[in-house]
Amino acid sequence: xxxxxxxxxxxxxxxxxxxxxxxxxxxxxxxxxxxxxxxxxxxxxxxxxxxxxxxxxxxxxxxxxxxxxxxxxxxxxxxxxxxxxxxxxxxxxxxxxxxxxxxxxxxxxxxxxxxxxxxxxxxxxxxxxxxxxxxxxxxxxxxxxxxxxxxxxxxxxxxxxxxxxxxxxxxxxxxxxxxxxxxxxxxxxxxxxxxxxxxxxxxxxx
Numbered sequence: 001x002x003x004x005x006x007x008x009x010x011x012x013x014x015x016x017x018x019x020x021x022x023x024x025x026x027x028x029x030x031x032x033x034x035x036x037x038x039x040x041x042x043x044x045x046x047x048x049x050x051x052x053x054x055x056x057x058x059x060x061x062x063x064x065x066x067x068x069x070x071x072x073x074x075x076x077x078x079x080x081x082x083x084x085x086x087x088x089x090x091x092x093x094x095x096x097x098x099x100x101x102x103x104x105x106x107x108x109x110x111x112x113x114x115x116x117x118x119x120x121x122x123x124x125x126x127x128x129x130x131x132x133x134x135x136x137x138x139x140x141x142x143x144x145x146x147x148x149x150x151x152x153x154x155x156x157x158x159x160x161x162x163x164x165x166x167x168x169x170x171x172x173x174x175x176x177x178x179x180x181x182x183x184x185x186x187x188x189x190x191x192x193x194x195x196x197x198x199x200x201x202x203x204x205x206x
Contacts, residue, residue: 019083024050024091025150026158029127031095036123042095050091051080097134098127105130112173125163128155132171136178140187144175 017023031045098105109129113121121129128151135147148171155163178184 015079017079017081019081019087021087021090022150022154023081024083024087025094025131026154028091028094028098029124029131029154029158031091032098032127032130033123035099042099046092046095050083050088093138094131094134097138098130101134101137102130105133108133108174108177109170111177112170114169122159122163124159125155125167128159128163128167129170132167133174136171136175136184140185142186144184144186148172148175 027050030049031042034040034045034049035042106126109126132147132151135142135150136144139147148168151171152164152168155167175184
């Protein structure tokens with residue numbers, strides 16, 4: 001998947017948001033969820049979701065005066081995200097792998113879902129489980145505990161209060177199985193136990 005976001009949508013000319021690995025994870029979840037719900041192509045969904053920001057909750061309407069035409073324009077425009085290429089590519093890879101490896105991921109997750117049928121698990125929680133498992137299996141540079149902590153933090157933001165415990169329990173079991181079977185192929189000192197920082201060095205981007 002390789003996309004050019006330029007000139008696709010009416011975007012704000014005055015406000016931008018900074019992209020990050022965390023934001024790429026959140027947007028990837030939105031892409032895959034939208035794909036399962038509406039069946040639109042992932043290419044179109046990726047361009048639409050990664051190139052635009054929908055949340056205007058941080059916008060505060062000026063008090064005591066009417067909005068200027070320029071302010072109305074900015075409110076109705078989408079805020080572009082300034083993505084680094086590596087973060088955008090990371091998001092693309094997450095989306096592609098979550099869909100391409102879905103059967104493999106679900107089989108592994110179902111094994112530790114404690115008598116929960118996958119269809120009964122909330123879609124968002126299933127996707128968060130899939131995302132973390134994808135990172136455990138296919139992103140050797142990301143420490144396992146970082147992958148798990150990231151989806152737990154996202155669940156706190158978007159899912160229910162109980163989701164974090166449910167997700168953490170399953171992913172801990174998945175991680176242990178992958179470690180036992182030699183499938184937790186992480187590179188770099190300390191990556192298997194989640195501690196990626198060496199003395200005198202900075203941790204890799206996650």
